[in-house]
Amino acid sequence: MRYLLLLYSAPGAGPSSDSPEAAAEMQEWFAYTQKLADSGALLGGEPLHPVESATTVRIRDGETLHTDGPFAETKETLGGFYMIDVETLDEALDWAAKIPNVGYGSVEVRPIMEMPAQA
Amino acid sequence: MTQSIVAQVFAREWPKLVAILVRELGDIELAEDSAQQAFTEAAATWGPENTPTTPGAWLLTTARRRAVDSIRRSATMRDKMSHLVPDPDADPPSSHQLMDDQLALIFGCCHPALGPEAQVAVTLREVCGLSTRQIGAAFFTTEATMAKRLVRAKTKIRQAGIPFTVPDRTRLAERLDAVLAVIYLIFTEGHAAADGPALIRGDLCDEARWLADLVADLLPDQAEAWGLSALINLTDSRRSARVDGGGRPVLLADQDRSLWDRTLIAEGRRRLRHADTCDDVGPYQLQAAIALVHASADSDRATHWTTIVGLYDRLLQYEPTAVVALNRAAAVSQAWGPQAGLDALDALTSGDGAAGRNLESYRYYHAARADMLRRLDRHSEAAVAYARALELTTNEGERHFLRSRIDLCR
Numbered sequence: 001m002r003y004l005l006l007l008y009s010a011p012g013a014g015p016s017s018d019s020p021e022a023a024a025e026m027q028e029w030f031a032y033t034q035k036l037a038d039s040g041a042l043l044g045g046e047p048l049h050p051v052e053s054a055t056t057v058r059i060r061d062g063e064t065l066h067t068d069g070p071f072a073e074t075k076e077t078l079g080g081f082y083m084i085d086v087e088t089l090d091e092a093l094d095w096a097a098k099i100p101n102v103g104y105g106s107v108e109v110r111p112i113m114e115m116p117a118q119a
Numbered sequence: 120m121t122q123s124i125v126a127q128v129f130a131r132e133w134p135k136l137v138a139i140l141v142r143e144l145g146d147i148e149l150a151e152d153s154a155q156q157a158f159t160e161a162a163a164t165w166g167p168e169n170t171p172t173t174p175g176a177w178l179l180t181t182a183r184r185r186a187v188d189s190i191r192r193s194a195t196m197r198d199k200m201s202h203l204v205p206d207p208d209a210d211p212p213s214s215h216q217l218m219d220d221q222l223a224l225i226f227g228c229c230h231p232a233l234g235p236e237a238q239v240a241v242t243l244r245e246v247c248g249l250s251t252r253q254i255g256a257a258f259f260t261t262e263a264t265m266a267k268r269l270v271r272a273k274t275k276i277r278q279a280g281i282p283f284t285v286p287d288r289t290r291l292a293e294r295l296d297a298v299l300a301v302i303y304l305i306f307t308e309g310h311a312a313a314d315g316p317a318l319i320r321g322d323l324c325d326e327a328r329w330l331a332d333l334v335a336d337l338l339p340d341q342a343e344a345w346g347l348s349a350l351i352n353l354t355d356s357r358r359s360a361r362v363d364g365g366g367r368p369v370l371l372a373d374q375d376r377s378l379w380d381r382t383l384i385a386e387g388r389r390r391l392r393h394a395d396t397c398d399d400v401g402p403y404q405l406q407a408a409i410a411l412v413h414a415s416a417d418s419d420r421a422t423h424w425t426t427i428v429g430l431y432d433r434l435l436q437y438e439p440t441a442v443v444a445l446n447r448a449a450a451v452s453q454a455w456g457p458q459a460g461l462d463a464l465d466a467l468t469s470g471d472g473a474a475g476r477n478l479e480s481y482r483y484y485h486a487a488r489a490d491m492l493r494r495l496d497r498h499s500e501a502a503v504a505y506a507r508a509l510e511l512t513t514n515e516g517e518r519h520f521l522r523s524r525i526d527l528c529r
Contacts, residue, residue, distance in 0.1 A: 001280040088282035089232060090290065111279050 002043065002085045002112040003092040008076035009105025011050065028100040036082065036095060045082035076106060083112070125162045128174045133158070133248035134333075136178055138220035139212055141227070141245075141283050143205040144186055148273050151245060152189065157182035176211050183207040219285060222337050225330075227276070227283035229298040237272035238301045239308075244269055247326045257308070257323050295338070299347050299403065302330045306351050324355050335390065342397035345390050346404030352387035353410035356380040367516040372419040384414045402437040405430055424454035441467065441477045441484075449487050457494040464488055482511035486521065493528060502528040 015021035036042040054077075056067040079101075086092050089109070096107040133154065140150035157178045171177035183205040190204055212220065228242040243249045243257070255265035275281070286294040309323025331348035338344050360378035363369050391407045409430045416422040431447035444467050452460020464487065468478055478484040489504035502525050509521040 003280075088284070089230075089280045090282055090286070092280075093232070109279075113278075 001088070001092075002083065002114070003089075004110045004112055005045075005082040005084065005092070005096050005099065006078055006108040006110060007080045007082075007099060007101065007105060008074075008108065009079055009101050010075045011077065013104045014101055025100055032098060032100055033082075035098075036084065041084040041086050041091070041095065043083040043085050045080065047080040048078060050079075051077035079105070124165060124167075124170055125158065128161070128178075129158055129248065132175050132178055134221060134224075134246055135175065135217060136182060137245050137248070138224040139179060139217065140182055140186065140205075141224055142220050143183070143203060145203045147227070147245065147276055147283070149186055149189060153182040153186040154178075156185040179211055180207050183209075218337050221333065222285045223283045225298055225334060226285055226294055227281055229294075229301045230276075230281045231294075231297050232279055232281055233272055233275060235301070235304065237268060237275070238297070239304055240265065240268050241272045241276075242301055242330070243305065243326060246330065249322075249326065253322070291341075295341060295344065298334060299331075299343060302327050302334065302351075303347060303403075305330070306354075310354065321358065324351075324358065327351055328355055332390075335393075339393075340397055342394045342399040343401040343403050345394035345397065346401055346407050349387045349390035349394060349407035350403050350410060352383045352390060353407055353414055356383035356387065356414060362516065365516075365519075367519050371413065376417065379414065384411075387411065387414070400433075402434055405434040405437070409434075419453075422453070424450055428454050441481065445478065445481070445484055445487060449490075452487075452491050452494075457491040461488070461491045461495070464491070480511065482508045482517075485511065489524065489528075493524070498528040 015025055033042070033045065036045075054068075058065045058067070082095075082099075084092060084095060086095070089111075092109050096102065096109050099105075099107050136154045136157070137150050140153055141147055144150050144153070160181055161174070161178060165171070184207045186205060187207060211217075225242070225246055228245055229238045233241065240254055240258075243254045244251065249257075251266050251269060252262045254269075255262045258265070285291075305323055306327030309321065309325075309327060328348075328351045331344075331351045335341070335344040335348040356379050357371075357374060358380070360374035360376070361369055369375075387407065388411060391404065391411060394404050394407070409427055412423050412427050412430070427450045428447060431443065431450055434443050435447065445464070448460050448463035448467065451463045464484075485504045485508035489501045489508060492498075492501035492504060505521050505525045505528065509518060509525070512518050512521060
């Protein structure tokens with residue numbers, strides 16, 4: 001099954017961007033991504049720009065509304081994602097638990113809806 | 120006549136049938152529906168003269184046929200593709216495979232991706248075969264509410280891809296903890312209902328004991344699984360002594376020990392001995408050991424209370440909770456007198472806050488404290504503590520008991 005791992009954390013929760021800790025964490029991200037790729041489970045994944053860059057689109061009563069900001073006001077915001085293909089949810093949860101910032105952020109594991117091939 | 124044959128077979132065969140079908144079909148809902156249809160057919164066609172010689176095999180073949188029918192009928196390509204198609208006439212699985220299937224079903228139903236309430240509901244439905252109405256009644260909700268909870272849980276199982284497999288060695292310990300927690304939750308829910316009129320709901324106790332025994336038997340080298348089944352057997356042995364004719368609770372000290380179920384005590388002792396051979400101590404075994412000390416005593420007075428205090432000391436290392444510390448203090452009061460017990464209680468609440476504050480809102484803390492004060496002849500203080508416990512109690516039987524204690528102190 002395919003799963004999307006959505007990486008949430010609170011802005012400012014991790015090491016500050018020019019610190020040695022941030023450099024060390026960056027190495028962890030590279031290593032993690034490499035491990036995921038080597039396992040054959042990695043389908044894709046990207047880091048995202050900070051939440052200030054988000055625009056939320058809604059249509060209500062036929063009118064299109066654009067809101068500056070994320071979908072919901074929460075402390076933790078979406079920072080990136082991995083798309084993986086593994087046999088079971090357990091494997092997806094294991095990969096989620098190894099994500100470098102899972103210690104101060106959270107990872108939402110979402111199964112991807114498999115659409116039938118069009119005949 | 121037919122009804123009772125089918126009911127007997129149901130209790131024995133349902134858990135096996137669903138477990139086999141989940142593996143063969145790869146879908147919990149289809150497995151449940153097919154098993155249900157097979158039993159409905161059995162109820163309609165079996166009679167005293169024509170009950171199949173191997174009812175289990177008959178039910179499996181019938182359920183597989185119904186499953187094949189459903190898959191053929193399913194409207195969408197997606198539904199058709201997501202199911203494995205069984206061969207109705209294939210042999211039933213080997214006993215080894217069957218054990219694996221039963222474990223897999225339990226581990227799937229108790230998967231941590233489901234919330235605790237959902238785990239309990241799905242386990243009672245799929246593993247124990249309780250109806251939605253029965254589960255709803257056990258948890259004081261309507262059948263409709265319980266049906267919704269089950270549908271939501273099964274949708275999550277399907278969409279999230281919750282696996283029905285026995286976890287590998289690296290995950291087994293953690294996942295087994297979740298399974299044992301669900302079983303213990305079912306037992307405590309049956310054993311001491313926090314709300315409502317009935318103090319003990321025997322059905323849930325029976326199901327929990329059956330489940331605990333099954334999981335232990337299927338995992339012979341898992342000490343805590345055996346510890347939990349020992350604990351449940353030993354605790355449940357006191358069931359008929361725990362409430363009086365009016366449905367009111369009877370304290371351990373006042374129970375008629377001739378009502379204790381000797382068969383369950385022997386079974387609990389045997390299971391705890393087996394746990395000992397696994398060489399891996401844990402909280403369920405320690406609690407079972409405490410229950411066994413009680414079960415081995417002819418009277419409350421003859422109970423080896425210092426041994427119990429020692430066991431609580433060890434239990435505190437695994438579960439440093441206010442509740443365990445409270446039970447330890449109660450044992451101290453039995454071993455070394457009410458003043459020693461009261462000192463132990465005061466040490467808990469005079470501590471740095473959180474544990475003490477938790478105890479303040481815990482009815483058994485006030486009841487235990489009241490009991491010690493009463494034994495020290497400090498009656499007016501005891502009455503105040505009993506009254507505080509009464510404020511925090513919703514169970515009718517317990518309320519009646521506490522009121523009678525307040526009267527005793529006046």
